[in-house]
Amino acid sequence: MRAGGRTFTMPGFGWPLRLLAVLAAGSLGACASFGPGGDAWPPVVFVHGNGDSAALWQTTLWRFESNGWPRDRLHAIDFPYPLARDDDGVAQAGRSSTAEQMRYLSEQVDRLLARTGARRVVLVGNSRGGYAIRNYVKNGGGAQRVAVAVLGATPNHGIWASELRPGSEFNGRGPFLAALNAPGPDGSEVTPGPRWMTLRSDDNDKYAQPDGRWIGAPGMATHVGYDGPALAGARNVVLAGLDHRELSFHARAFEQAWRFVTGRPAARSAIVAEPAPVLDGRIHQPDTNLPMAGVSVQVYEVSPQTGERLGAPALSRVTGPDGRWGPLPARPDVPYEFVVSAPGYAVMHVYRSAFPRSSDVVHMRPVTLAEAERGAGSVVTMSRPRGYFDLRRDRMSLDGAVPPGVPPGTAGVSAATLLLPAGPARTVVAQFNGERIAVRTWPASENHVVYAELHY
Numbered sequence: 001m002r003a004g005g006r007t008f009t010m011p012g013f014g015w016p017l018r019l020l021a022v023l024a025a026g027s028l029g030a031c032a033s034f035g036p037g038g039d040a041w042p043p044v045v046f047v048h049g050n051g052d053s054a055a056l057w058q059t060t061l062w063r064f065e066s067n068g069w070p071r072d073r074l075h076a077i078d079f080p081y082p083l084a085r086d087d088d089g090v091a092q093a094g095r096s097s098t099a100e101q102m103r104y105l106s107e108q109v110d111r112l113l114a115r116t117g118a119r120r121v122v123l124v125g126n127s128r129g130g131y132a133i134r135n136y137v138k139n140g141g142g143a144q145r146v147a148v149a150v151l152g153a154t155p156n157h158g159i160w161a162s163e164l165r166p167g168s169e170f171n172g173r174g175p176f177l178a179a180l181n182a183p184g185p186d187g188s189e190v191t192p193g194p195r196w197m198t199l200r201s202d203d204n205d206k207y208a209q210p211d212g213r214w215i216g217a218p219g220m221a222t223h224v225g226y227d228g229p230a231l232a233g234a235r236n237v238v239l240a241g242l243d244h245r246e247l248s249f250h251a252r253a254f255e256q257a258w259r260f261v262t263g264r265p266a267a268r269s270a271i272v273a274e275p276a277p278v279l280d281g282r283i284h285q286p287d288t289n290l291p292m293a294g295v296s297v298q299v300y301e302v303s304p305q306t307g308e309r310l311g312a313p314a315l316s317r318v319t320g321p322d323g324r325w326g327p328l329p330a331r332p333d334v335p336y337e338f339v340v341s342a343p344g345y346a347v348m349h350v351y352r353s354a355f356p357r358s359s360d361v362v363h364m365r366p367v368t369l370a371e372a373e374r375g376a377g378s379v380v381t382m383s384r385p386r387g388y389f390d391l392r393r394d395r396m397s398l399d400g401a402v403p404p405g406v407p408p409g410t411a412g413v414s415a416a417t418l419l420l421p422a423g424p425a426r427t428v429v430a431q432f433n434g435e436r437i438a439v440r441t442w443p444a445s446e447n448h449v450v451y452a453e454l455h456y
Contacts, residue, residue, distance in 0.1 A: 291323025
């Protein structure tokens with residue numbers, strides 16, 4: 001792929017897209033000989049974690065597609081209420097129980113099997129999403145419908161195991177996990193039927209720590225070790241250095257999942273570009289994955305050097321009852337600015353790198369300015385939804401300096417915010433391990449907020 005006489009490469013990979021396309025032509029579809037459950041390409045359901053949405057699976061979906069998996073056999077779900085209750089047995093507005101998550105997953109699997117005619121599915125879960133998978137297989141009839149289950153960074157033995165919040169599903173001594181982890185006659189903690197794999201870090205998962213720092217209790221013993229996500233009876237894989245989110249969304253996590261599902265290594269972990277990607281997604285109500293109607297969305301092509309708009313909007317739309325803002329025929333060599341204006345919320349300017357492939361999970365949620373941000377000239381946040389910032393490991397900068405608010409030690413922060421003084425609009429550059437996003441400042445006094453949202 002050439003743009004303006006230059007060969008376009010994926011940030012962080014360095015492979016020319018034209019070369020990747022040539023390599024892909026000879027191998028896409030070449031791995032359709034395996035068949036868990038007798039299906040050449042079993043449907044794969046991706047299950048997000050606490051507070052998240054299907055959007056986090058974007059690059060994982062691209063990697064599966066780039067290795068030949070049919071797009072219509074890849075399904076990332078959106079739990080309507082993704083946040084867990086404080087006490088799993090007590091109703092809480094806007095929160096979901098483990099039972100509700102299990103039922104929703106069961107419904108999604110049934111619909112996908114009916115649509116595809118497949119007999120069984122592959123389930124891939126991140127963090128809390130692994131709870132829904134395990135609960136569905138053990139208690140919701142999933143043992144006969146699931147061929148393979150991959151759990152990335154699922155806190156299978158809790159984030160803590162103590163008297164703290166005894167009813168929480170994240171308490172390893174609480175009723176939910178105690179029942180889920182009850183060993184079978186052979187000592188296995190996994191339900192027979194599917195093949196199971198867990199992915200965990202060596203010591204860089206913020207929710208598998210012996211100290212309670214990341215749950216607001218520094219110095220408190222959690223009684224959970226670095227191996228908390230591992231399960232007796234599963235294939236347990238350690239991915240050294242990866243953080244809590246990367247254990248599901250990093251290229252190394254994809255490679256492990258692909259190998260476990262198919263029985264052989266992936267042809268590539270790089271993402272093969274499409275010549276004419278189409279983008280779509282939903283605007284979700286804050287803290288939920290419920291669609292939001294009446295939201296104005298404009299999308300602009302912007303300069304990769306400065307973030308300045310390159311012309312009129314490529315798309316201008318107001319969301320309907322389904323919350324959909326697209327579709328947008330996009331270019332794989334141009335970054336974009338998404339402007340989201342929802343009544344009662346800040347005007348969001350979300351800058352994204354070029355999208356190499358189509359995606360229908362470009363979801364966004366409106367935000368409000370915090371009180372401390374209202375007095376700033378401009379508010380610019382560098383966000384990494386699929387991983388955290390690690391000062392020991394990553395090369396990163398925001399406006400030419402180390403991003404503020406990133407602590408040393410275990411990676412656990414995925415957003416860094418600059419409060420800039422008032423002044424003329426200017427360019428701010430966010431850089432992370434080869435991905436570079438240029439944004440423009442917008443006045444906070446006029447209720448604008450700016451995001452540089454990283455793909456990788």
